[in-house]
Amino acid sequence: MGVNHKDIVDPNTLLHDSVTATRSGKDEEKPKFGVGQKVKLLEDIVNDGTYPHEKIGTLMMPKGSVGYIRSIGEFLQVIRVYEVHFFGVENVPVEIVGCREHELEAMEDFHDEVQEELEFMRQHREKNYKK
Template sequence: MFEPRQPVYQWGQRVRALGDLVNDGSFPDKPADAMLVAAGALGEIVQVGTHVETCTPVYLVEFDGQLVVGCFEEEIVAD
């Protein structure tokens, strides 16, 4: 088992999507592979958790005040 990696970003921090974020099946009301958030979109971290299998941080990011998407560190950057 891996030691959990400490998060780089914190709750309430503003971030931008580094690339287009697409549906991985987490949004059943949207088609698979549908674009959820365009690259460069601004969001705010509303929760920080840990991916159980890899012990890596997962960030719930609210984009446009309405859509919350789970992101890994390599998918976002501090604004």
């Protein structure tokens, strides 16, 4: 007697896979957003199973929430994930959510202060230390 797979898997269960559902392949080389940038959520974020303390499908952060990029990471070395800290959102289990680029909209321009400082120092050296 074998195991009946119908007893294990309910074919009517809706699986949430917001990480890979709307994209295949590798993300662009450069991130669209930067650390510290203010962003708005373009769609609801639901638990896709990566947050172990809530059921799959639980609303983690509603569309329209505003937050700031805390860090930028990768999932499976090809999918960029932004760690976004959302403030003042009520009735959600967390304040920090991993988001994809297509789920976010910039609320302000990003200025890479590190790159601006490096460029300033390069120009200063060229001007003051010509050979």
